[in-house]
Amino acid sequence: MADDYDYNFFKDIHKYKIYKDLVNTIDTSSTEFNNCNFDKNDFLEKDIEFAQKLCKKFKYLYQLITADKHNMLTKVDKKYEYTNYWLNYELEQNKKYPLISAELLYHKLKEKDQNFDENNLQHTIHNISEVHLNNMKILEKLYVNYFELHDIIFVYVTSNKSCSTYSNICYEQYEEAIKGCTNPNSSNFCKALEEYRETHEQLLQMNEIFRKCPSDELKKLTKNEKAIREEMDRAVQSVLGIHPSRPSEAHTGITAVTVIGVSLAVSVSIILLYMFTPFGSWLRHRIKRYIAIYKNSQDEIHNINLNSEEYTIRYNSIQ
Secondary structure, eight states: OOOOOOOGGGGGHHHHHHHHHHHHHSOTTTOOOSSOOOOTTTSOGGGHHHHHHHHHHHHHHHHHHHHOTTOSSTTOTTTTHHHHHHHHHHHHHOTTOTTOOHHHHHHHHHHHOTTGGGGTTTTTOOOOOHHHHHHHHHHHHHHHHHHHHHIIIIIOOOOSSOHHHHHHHHHHHHHHHHTTOSSTTSOHHHHHHHHHHHHHHHHHHHHHHHOOSOGGGOOOOOOOHHHHHHHHHHHHHHHHTOOTTOHHHHHHHHHTSOHHHHHHHHHHHHHHHHHHSHHHHHHHHHHHHHHHHHHHHHHHHHHHHHHHHHHHHHHHHHO
């Protein structure tokens, strides 16, 4: 099953969560959203009431994201991707209505209200498979708990839960999810997990400066070493012409090589891997990314120091 989903919107899940919470507070029975009056021609009689309530909530969510009164989503690309996830998630949570899908509800809604959304959602709303929806739920949980930690460290908010509680959730969810990634670039989901790990690592580095969470309460997420090793093994086999289907030939060839020869071959292989194979491209990409992370961290630290100095000067002058 191809994984061509764009998971980037989860990096802004804390912003969408504000709108989601607002949607959950409305009373759909008193909410006036026209053209959600479905009938037996649209859905089964037992499903109509649920479809109408969901339609009103969906319209309200779209309205909030479109208006974006606090300008939280101005820099977010494809800001409506969350609406598709939200709709699929709500349907998945209400299993009593298996005949209602995201595509069907949107189709019926557009039949009732052709001017709704000005076709902004025309290519956005679609049914998400169970596998990919589960992936999305994992990323949502990871980023929600990440931002809880982020707010403790940067915003100095008081939380009812300890740093270790949020950190443990991040660690357990990530470690379980990464087991399915046998290749660092095997899917968009695995790439999203790696990006999350790097973001999480930066947060832990910044905590070393602000000291808002005890260091021993924050668990570092491990790199997907197994996938990296397997990727290296495949690349080495490709360069040396070793194929898993011919183990006896490979074994005979290897045993005939002296220790010096093996060392030389490995050295040459590593150079060739780096220069001419997908692994080299992958490795160079990782090196550049880590350099960028380091530079960004140094810039943030520099800005923080400048702000601290400015604050100290102002504070002293007031005294």
